[in-house]
Amino acid sequence: MRRKLTGALLTLLALTVLGPGTAASQVSELSELSEQDGSGRLLRLFDGRGLTGWSQAGPGGFDVVDGVLRSRDGMGLLWYSARQFADYELRLQWRVSAPTDNSGVFLRFPDPGDDPWVAVNQGYEVQINDNPAGDPQKTGAIYNFQQPRTQASRPVGEWNDYRVRVIGQRYRVWLNGVLVNDFTSTDPARGDRGHLGLQNHDPTTRAEFRHITVRELHRR
Known part of the structure; x- marks a missing residue:
């Protein structure tokens, strides 16, 4: 045994x-x-072919292009509506096409209906934004709550790896293998389970995502 x-x-x-x-x-x-080795099976949320299990809230959306999700217009939210998650590890890859591109990954928010601001106000966003002249909250930030420890993004046009580990009220973010944020929530308005989502931020941004997987973690 x-x-x-x-x-x-x-x-x-x-x-x-x-x-x-x-x-x-x-x-x-x-x-x-x-x-945490009571981990559940690996769930692939995007198969590179279609948007089964996903829904769009707000304007714009994402298109499947050459096996990846590509954002258009906004501000909106593509959210995984098939189910919610509690403790888990999220893995995905993302890239942008210009230094000014802006996007994000949303965690643990309730069903937003058609309102993307539900994810903003009741979940947490892991920021994607390396614009030196734009929003001061850069890639790896827990938006509006904690800045990243360091910058670890690859050059524009290259794929980046996000690993996000969510256990209880602790949120840790690795970017390209570097731990860039270790954040503990103290906000009672944010729950301990919810949906996942990707942001289509604005008409000029083209953010792309692929290899989106979740492995649930079961605390003893």
Whole structure:
């Protein structure tokens, strides 16, 4: 019978395999995984062909072009209406076509109907915006709540990897393998489960998304 590794054993394993200079963040993540290894199956939310399970709130939308989601017009919200999620890890790739492009990934908001502002006011947005002259909240920010620790975006036109881990009221964001935000919510207006969504921000932005997956996490 295969047994789960304890946090202490994983810490020892990290130091043994990775060496005594292993960063505390790496050891911490290994330990955390030991507490979350009741993970559910991987759910692919976008198959590269259609928008089954998704709905649009507000103006504009997303088109499926060459296997990716491409935004147009706005401001609107493409949201995964098939179901809600509580604790999970979201993985996706995104890219923009110009330095001024603006978009975002929304987390844990209730059914918005046709109003994209429900996601803004009752969920959390992980920002996508590297415009040096635009909104001061840059890529990796928890919009209106916490700025990113550092900038880790790739050049315009290249794909970026977002990994977002949501457990309880803690929200962590990795951009291209770099932890750029570690935020703990204290706002009672934000719930502990909800829908996921992608923002089509404005008519001049062309943001693209692909490889959108969620793995649910089950706390002990």
